[in-house]
Amino acid sequence: MGGYFSDIFNGSKSLLIGMGITFREFFKPTVTVQYPYQTLKMSARFRGHIELIADEEGNPKCVACGMCQRACPSGCISLDSVSVDIEVDGKVKKKKVLSKYDLDFTKCSLCGQCVENCNFGAIDFSKEYNLASTRKEDFHFNLLKRLEERNA
Amino acid sequence: MSAPIQLRPDETFILNVGPQHPATHGVLRVKMEMDGEYIVKAETVLGYVHRMHEKMGENRTYAQYLPNLSRLDYLGALGYTHGHVLAIERAAGIEVPERAEYIRAITVELNRVASHLFWFGAFVMDLGGFSPLMYAIQDREHILDMLEAVTGARLTYCYYRFGGLYNDVDDDFIEAAKRFIPRMRKSLKKYAALVTGNIIFQKRLEGIAPVSAEMCRKYGATGPVARGSGINFDVRKNEPYSVYPEFDFDVPVYHECDSMARYKVRMDEMEQSLRIIEQGLEKLPSGPIMTEKKPKNIKLPVGDFYQAVETARGSFGIRIVSDGDKNAYRLKLRSPTYSNMHLFDEACEGMLIMDALAFMGSLDLVIPEMDR
Ligand code: SF4
Ligand code: SF4
Numbered sequence: 001m002g003g004y005f006s007d008i009f010n011g012s013k014s015l016l017i018g019m020g021i022t023f024r025e026f027f028k029p030t031v032t033v034q035y036p037y038q039t040l041k042m043s044a045r046f047r048g049h050i051e052l053i054a055d056e057e058g059n060p061k062c063v064a065c066g067m068c069q070r071a072c073p074s075g076c077i078s079l080d081s082v083s084v085d086i087e088v089d090g091k092v093k094k095k096k097v098l099s100k101y102d103l104d105f106t107k108c109s110l111c112g113q114c115v116e117n118c119n120f121g122a123i124d125f126s127k128e129y130n131l132a133s134t135r136k137e138d139f140h141f142n143l144l145k146r147l148e149e150r151n152a
Numbered sequence: 153m154s155a156p157i158q159l160r161p162d163e164t165f166i167l168n169v170g171p172q173h174p175a176t177h178g179v180l181r182v183k184m185e186m187d188g189e190y191i192v193k194a195e196t197v198l199g200y201v202h203r204m205h206e207k208m209g210e211n212r213t214y215a216q217y218l219p220n221l222s223r224l225d226y227l228g229a230l231g232y233t234h235g236h237v238l239a240i241e242r243a244a245g246i247e248v249p250e251r252a253e254y255i256r257a258i259t260v261e262l263n264r265v266a267s268h269l270f271w272f273g274a275f276v277m278d279l280g281g282f283s284p285l286m287y288a289i290q291d292r293e294h295i296l297d298m299l300e301a302v303t304g305a306r307l308t309y310c311y312y313r314f315g316g317l318y319n320d321v322d323d324d325f326i327e328a329a330k331r332f333i334p335r336m337r338k339s340l341k342k343y344a345a346l347v348t349g350n351i352i353f354q355k356r357l358e359g360i361a362p363v364s365a366e367m368c369r370k371y372g373a374t375g376p377v378a379r380g381s382g383i384n385f386d387v388r389k390n391e392p393y394s395v396y397p398e399f400d401f402d403v404p405v406y407h408e409c410d411s412m413a414r415y416k417v418r419m420d421e422m423e424q425s426l427r428i429i430e431q432g433l434e435k436l437p438s439g440p441i442m443t444e445k446k447p448k449n450i451k452l453p454v455g456d457f458y459q460a461v462e463t464a465r466g467s468f469g470i471r472i473v474s475d476g477d478k479n480a481y482r483l484k485l486r487s488p489t490y491s492n493m494h495l496f497d498e499a500c501e502g503m504l505i506m507d508a509l510a511f512m513g514s515l516d517l518v519i520p521e522m523d524r
């Protein structure tokens with residue numbers, strides 16, 4: 001019989017302690033961010049989809065070596081290059097110029113192998129996270145075009 | 153007027169829990185033969201999120217397989233990637249700088265706390281308490297912010313590399329981790345008062361769903377499930393790897409074998425992880441985070457390699473059979489929840505269905521990790 005009453009007493013006490021904690025939490029400042037009205041700044045190393053980096057003249061640094069394409073586990077990157085003649089010191093030389101750089105972001109796992117394997121520092125992660133669409137095609141990025149748009 | 157239907161006294165019916173059910177926390181199906189509210193027989197049906205991760209490991213190069221490991225257990229992903237890089241490094245004989253190993257241990261432990269916090273919240277929610285989930289997620293958010301600042305991702309990390317790390321940690325991370333430890337200790341006290349001491353919680357867990365040490369051995373259960381049944385086994389202590397021998401920490405073991413014991417093991421483990429993080433931050437050596445000659449195009453020597461690590465859910469093992477090529481000939485992942493889940497069928501015979509669901513919560517299941 002004694003156990004019965006002490007059970008009731010201890011049980012009620014534990015419930016009151018719990019209620020005290022939740023009551024105190026009630027008056028703590030709100031920490032939730034009201035997205036999309038408020039947004040947070042992404043940290044410096046946040047990995048968004050990859051983006052081409054331009055040199056001083058605004059041309060892509062990429063030399064179309066294809067290392068990133070080979071390193072990618074999911075085959076997201078497809079690139080192409082054209083050979084153009086340029087004149088250096090009066091001599092005509094052939095140079096590979098990037099003509100296409102497409103990223104299929106639907107398959108990307110943001111692993112960073114492409115960025116790591118590029119010896120020319122030509123790609124980096126963007127801070128883009130507002131990506132939402134009901135169409136798959138919206139995640140096929142033409143990175144060369146995006147670079148031109150940024151330059152313009 | 154017709155007579156009311158007479159049920160045979162031994163009549164049972166089949167109840168399907170899942171594959172889409174909030175209590176299973178994923179696509180898991182349990183076929184239960186019920187006698188009223190009591191379970192006569194249960195059968196777990198797996199495979200709804202099978203993604204052939206083992207096969208993928210066989211037709212990708214070792215480096216290309218890195219992102220896969222964090223897609224097994226999305227709550228404690230770093231532990232799994234740690235196992236993978238350790239296996240390859242040992243097989244290929246790659247030296248890892250000390251700083252890199254320390255950072256690995258710190259981040260793995262942070263991830264373990266985050267994983268246990270989420271389990272704690274979800275488990276209490278299964279039992280009908282909602283507020284603890286919100287508090288746990290708030291604490292976990294601090295860890296995710298810290299990990300995002302170093303790894304660039306919040307859940308599916310791809311941070312460790314063969315021979316080191318993707319990038320170094322900065323002072324901000326160390327400061328944030330140092331601030332987090334006292335905060336988390338305060339929270340653990342709060343959880344103890346709010347949940348562990350709660351009478352309803354205790355009555356629903358104490359003495360319920362006993363899993364004997366014998367049964368744990370029979371099904372190969374590891375991690376908090378085995379430690380809640382009195383088996384003192386932790387890979388970090390029993391088969392030390394990485395820099396764990398340098399840390400002073402205890403392995404919580406409870407002998408009650410019930411759901412409460414499994415709960416207490418995880419709650420105590422969070423404190424032990426905090427201790428490891430504290431010591432790791434203190435001892436963190438300076439130096440490089442990558443071996444001098446960054447390994448490229450790794451080929452393992454011909455042979456059979458195995459590495460086990462202690463993840464948040466138990467002992468995770470990766471076995472690689474190599475024929476000397478740049479991808480594995482056979483790759484096997486031993487995932488802890490797969491084994492832990494299998495004792496469910498036997499243990500829940502004769503149990504009330506609500507106790508069985510609480511029991512399932514105490515096993516800490518992550519379905520994608522089970523199915524792989
Ligand atoms: S981050 Fe990884 S998956 Fe994404 S494009 Fe680069 S290499 Fe491919
Ligand atoms: S590795 Fe770098 S330079 Fe080579 S193709 Fe890729 S982005 Fe261009």
